[in-house]
Amino acid sequence: MVEKAVSYSPLRISFGGGGTDISPFPEKYGGSVVNTTIDRGVMAKYVPDQYGLEISSRDFLRSFVLNESPGSKDLLNKILGLFEMNGIIKGRVVLNGDVPPGSGLGSSSALITSLLNLIHYIKHEKRTWRELADEAFRLERDYFGVILGKQDPYAISLGGFKHMSFNRDIIDVTSLNQYSEFIEDIEKRTLLLYTGKTRESSNVLKEQVARSSQGDERTLINLKEMRKIADEMKLCASMGNSDRFIELINYGWEIKKNFGENVSNKTIDGIIEKGLSSGAQGAKLMGGGSQGFILMIAKKGEIENLQKEMMSFSDLVIRVNYDYEGIRIF
Known part of the structure; x- marks a missing residue:
């Protein structure tokens, strides 16, 4: 059985270029952003036990248990569904964020990357930061229905102060940490x-x-x-x-x-x-x-x-x- 684990994703500040990473602009003209991650973030903690999977969030003051409300579009219930799709049906997942959701610091992508990282850890699967960001971007867009640019999951997964360019499906990252x-x-x-x-x-x-x-x-x-x-x-x-x-x-x-x-x-x-x-x-x-x-x-x-x-x-x-x-x- 997997031991208790905490997945942490930092939030990000975008200094310039925001919006140029949102389709269809980067596919046609190419996008460019400068951002940094910060010492505030989103944590997803997994605690194993023998009972049906429970999802709870301090930020939303809500909890869900597996099969409690099938078909619900509530964010926490969709997260519950994500774990179920990955074969994780027992234990507890506790979500905590340092800032309120929807605050402009990439908290949605921080949550998704943190959840995915936790799921892969529980399943003993290894992912590079880029593979994790690729998966998080598609999941946030297609499963959670969020309109987002490509900046956030990649910025958060890698971390640091950096320049990012977007050209169709190619994402180039230049670290600026040396300055x-x-x-x-x-x-x-x-x-x-x-x-x-x-x-x-x-x-x-x-x-x-x-x-x-x-x-x-x-x-x-x-x-x-x-x-x-x-x-x-x-x-x-x-x-x-x-x-x-x-x-x-x-x-x-x-x-x-x-x-x-x-x-x-x-x-x-x-x-x-x-x-x-x-x-x-x-x-x-x-x-x-x-x-x-x-x-x-x-x-x-x-x-x-x-x-x-x-x-x-x-x-x-x-x-x-x-x-x-x-x-x-x-």
């Missing part, structure tokens, strides 16, 4: 602010996907510009140019707001505006848009003051470190 002085400068100024609400990213992304599929000229121009931003960010990392890197974060956010009416709102705009006048050098909303976490990069020496100032806008304003391991079992 340690540049990364440490950005890292120690990184702040995440939770807006107090989450959203279903698929709903926000539908408008972008529709426009891209229809060949909308303005959308394609914006996506190509986002791709250029990510490519320049890669160059900034190699040259140690953090000021330009942060300028590109702001520029990318201005472009992203053109992707749809629901990308931003008065509340998000107000928080970002206040942050930029209170010690932030750069700021953008993470994920598809509308709600979730706002990324802020403080001016040098200002992160403590910025954090205190932004606490009046949110109950969760956190400093983070970057993660270089990716998914793991312990």
Whole structure:
């Protein structure tokens, strides 16, 4: 019998290029992103016992037991079905996340990769990080019905600070971890602010996907510009140019707001505006848009003051470190 095990997937911050990894754009024009994983994540713990499989989640405050509600489309019951399809029908699976689901930090992909990693561990199957990401992407899209880009499962499975390019089915990853002085400068100024609400990213992304599929000229121009931003960010990392890197974060956010009416709102705009006048050098909303976490990069020496100032806008304003391991079992 498999011993108790915990699968952990880090969450990710996308600095630039988000949206260029979402079909059909990368298949036609090629996509490019820069991201890093962080020291917040999603854990899936398996505890073996002789009873019917139980799935529970602290985040949803829900639990399901095998065959309790057949046919249910509830996320936890679909997860239960995933384990059953893989022949795992006894024991307990406990899910815990460091941030609320749907918060723009890749939590959906972190959950799926963590579950898959746990399933393969229980079945004594080995997978490379790329094989795991391939499987997670297809599962999230086809089984869980999520509209997503290819960035998240690959970024999370590998971990680290990196540039990723997408050309049809080819995904190239260039690690930027060697530029340690540049990364440490950005890292120690990184702040995440939770807006107090989450959203279903698929709903926000539908408008972008529709426009891209229809060949909308303005959308394609914006996506190509986002791709250029990510490519320049890669160059900034190699040259140690953090000021330009942060300028590109702001520029990318201005472009992203053109992707749809629901990308931003008065509340998000107000928080970002206040942050930029209170010690932030750069700021953008993470994920598809509308709600979730706002990324802020403080001016040098200002992160403590910025954090205190932004606490009046949110109950969760956190400093983070970057993660270089990716998914793991312990």
